[in-house]
Amino acid sequence: MSLLVVGSVALDTIETPFGKTQEALGGSAIYFSCAASYFTDVSLVAVVGEDFPQEHIDLLERRGIDTSGLVKTSGHTFRWVGRYGFDLNEAETINTYLNVFEQFRPTLTERHREKEFIFLANIDPDLQKSVLHQIERPRFAASDTMNFWIERKNDSLKSLLKSIDVLVINEAEARQLAGEANIFRAARAILSFGPKSLIIKRGEYGSLTFHNHSVFVAPAYPLETVFDPTGAGDSFAGGLMGFLAKTRNFDTENIKRAVIFGSVMASFAVETFSLERLANLDEGEIFQRYRKLREITNFEDFED
Amino acid sequence: MSLLVVGSVALDTIETPFGKTQEALGGSAIYFSCAASYFTDVSLVAVVGEDFPQEHIDLLERRGIDTSGLVKTSGHTFRWVGRYGFDLNEAETINTYLNVFEQFRPTLTERHREKEFIFLANIDPDLQKSVLHQIERPRFAASDTMNFWIERKNDSLKSLLKSIDVLVINEAEARQLAGEANIFRAARAILSFGPKSLIIKRGEYGSLTFHNHSVFVAPAYPLETVFDPTGAGDSFAGGLMGFLAKTRNFDTENIKRAVIFGSVMASFAVETFSLERLANLDEGEIFQRYRKLREITNFEDFED
Numbered sequence: 001m002s003l004l005v006v007g008s009v010a011l012d013t014i015e016t017p018f019g020k021t022q023e024a025l026g027g028s029a030i031y032f033s034c035a036a037s038y039f040t041d042v043s044l045v046a047v048v049g050e051d052f053p054q055e056h057i058d059l060l061e062r063r064g065i066d067t068s069g070l071v072k073t074s075g076h077t078f079r080w081v082g083r084y085g086f087d088l089n090e091a092e093t094i095n096t097y098l099n100v101f102e103q104f105r106p107t108l109t110e111r112h113r114e115k116e117f118i119f120l121a122n123i124d125p126d127l128q129k130s131v132l133h134q135i136e137r138p139r140f141a142a143s144d145t146m147n148f149w150i151e152r153k154n155d156s157l158k159s160l161l162k163s164i165d166v167l168v169i170n171e172a173e174a175r176q177l178a179g180e181a182n183i184f185r186a187a188r189a190i191l192s193f194g195p196k197s198l199i200i201k202r203g204e205y206g207s208l209t210f211h212n213h214s215v216f217v218a219p220a221y222p223l224e225t226v227f228d229p230t231g232a233g234d235s236f237a238g239g240l241m242g243f244l245a246k247t248r249n250f251d252t253e254n255i256k257r258a259v260i261f262g263s264v265m266a267s268f269a270v271e272t273f274s275l276e277r278l279a280n281l282d283e284g285e286i287f288q289r290y291r292k293l294r295e296i297t298n299f300e301d302f303e304d
Numbered sequence: 305m306s307l308l309v310v311g312s313v314a315l316d317t318i319e320t321p322f323g324k325t326q327e328a329l330g331g332s333a334i335y336f337s338c339a340a341s342y343f344t345d346v347s348l349v350a351v352v353g354e355d356f357p358q359e360h361i362d363l364l365e366r367r368g369i370d371t372s373g374l375v376k377t378s379g380h381t382f383r384w385v386g387r388y389g390f391d392l393n394e395a396e397t398i399n400t401y402l403n404v405f406e407q408f409r410p411t412l413t414e415r416h417r418e419k420e421f422i423f424l425a426n427i428d429p430d431l432q433k434s435v436l437h438q439i440e441r442p443r444f445a446a447s448d449t450m451n452f453w454i455e456r457k458n459d460s461l462k463s464l465l466k467s468i469d470v471l472v473i474n475e476a477e478a479r480q481l482a483g484e485a486n487i488f489r490a491a492r493a494i495l496s497f498g499p500k501s502l503i504i505k506r507g508e509y510g511s512l513t514f515h516n517h518s519v520f521v522a523p524a525y526p527l528e529t530v531f532d533p534t535g536a537g538d539s540f541a542g543g544l545m546g547f548l549a550k551t552r553n554f555d556t557e558n559i560k561r562a563v564i565f566g567s568v569m570a571s572f573a574v575e576t577f578s579l580e581r582l583a584n585l586d587e588g589e590i591f592q593r594y595r596k597l598r599e600i601t602n603f604e605d606f607e608d
Contacts, residue, residue, distance in 0.1 A: 181390045297521050
């Protein structure tokens with residue numbers, strides 16, 4: 001019972017070149033907790049409206065996720081309407097209805113304050129800070145953010161970064177946050193803001209991890225069918241943090257393993273809409289993809 | 305004396321966010337042969353005009369490159385004028401003056417027909433075929449191409465691919481050639497056209513190699529200073545083919561090594577304009593980058 005995520009729960013309406021879905025279960029806290037649930041116990045802190053279907057809560061509970069922090073409040077659940085083009089690399093937001101999410105002010109229960117592994121998904125950095133302050137003895141805290149907060153709450157965000165173990169953001173956000181086009185220079189600038197480590201997500205190109213003065217270049221899992229990229233980043237973070245919470249080992253080799261489990265979980269998330277695939281895995285599939293990633297990236301020394 | 309390259313020799317005028325250069329030595333055959341020269345003997349077949357500076361030929365000869373196939377003909381040398389924006393990912397062509405390159409019809413000498421390792425840089429696929437037919441006993445032939453030939457000489461290109469061991473193209477070209485957005489599906493389609501293997505170059509994201517029914521995901525070398533990306537792809541091919549010509553071993557592990565040496569040579573090419581860095585390396589620098597790439601990508605198995 002060691003990992004806590006604070007983030008969004010959403011009903012997503014999405015169109016991709018391959019199909020459409022209406023009001024499907026989504027949101028950062030959902031993808032994260034579902035991915036992490038294969039590695040460790042997870043508690044979710046989020047808000048939904050009175051219209052939130054019970055079947056979704058049932059699904060989370062079948063995955064063993066602690067939903068006692070999922071507050072149901074009067075009003076409608078957060079909704080996102082988006083679309084992806086053929087290259088699937090960037091979501092186009094058609095509409096965002098914040099609804100009850102607009103008034104989300106997470107207050108942790110005593111049991112949740114005792115958690116040691118914390119993921120602060122992409123929400124207002126002032127709320128991220130407030131959550132982190134409520135944690136009694138944080139052992140390892142990770143956070144995400146987005147362009148909106150980089151532009152509008154830059155000071156709050158930078159203040160949060162001083163207390164964070166690992167910032168997990170995408171490549172465009174990293175460049176924007178650093179004000180630097182070269183991604184390795186951008187990484188150096190961001191690390192100077194305070195986070196101990198940095199992971200830059202590059203979509204189908206994998207990720208870069210900056211940890212203990214070293215860099216780790218990880219691939220995305222090769223997929224011939226990417227159906228819907230929604231939730232990939234949060235599933236990545238879920239695999240990463242789930243494995244770290246399970247192993248409680250932050251040396252460089254174990255961080256690499258955690259990143260690879262992140263890639264693996266992201267790959268399952270994008271194969272279907274919503275959690276259809278991600279919520280229905282067995283351990284064997286997860287281990288198989290880990291070993292496949294090792295096979296397709298590792299290479300031998302040359303002989304002089 | 306086993307590797308032959310047929311391609312362009314150019315005088316490049318380039319503007320990047322970091323500086324400008326005027327009529328600097330460039331062209332696919334130049335970058336390729338310079339990169340390959342650290343691994344094996346290379347012969348270059350290309351054409352220049354009467355205005356081509358002798359100092360450039362001297363530079364190639366200092367690198368031990370056989371320039372007996374560099375034909376000087378009446379007229380001006382091929383010139384390219386281009387520009388890169390801040391993300392450095394795509395060159396904008398401002399002007400192309402083909403000059404003597406327009407009438408380039410490579411005829412190999414007897415000594416050049418005996419070469420076994422052949423790189424057909426990006427030229428008209430009919431010329432690539434003509435060169436390959438002149439080779440007596442090709443052992444391993446690689447080729448590059450570009451959007452222009454994919455659009456205008458599609459049949460010739462596909463006919464060439466049936467005789468090729470490895471096609472080395474960039475990601476956008478792969479998608480265009482296959483008519484498929486997903487890069488792994490695109491690779492499968494291209495392999496069905498005939499080449500035994502396929503390498504897809506992804507710029508700063510590294511490369512994908514499809515060989516013997518396996519895939520190898522290789523990184524680009526991490527650089528905080530990318531000065532001018534011109535020639536990266538041809539330098540990659542030079543490192544790849546140079547190492548293969550030296551080792552004459554096409555098993556999967558050795559192909560991986562060759563690809564990594566490709567990444568290494570590309571990384572030196574982009575650190576300065578023209579060949580300033582690429583022509584002045586020592587073996588130690590090359591081996592050091594190989595080992596660094598291994599360190600930043602290889603990871604261990606997990607323990608159950």
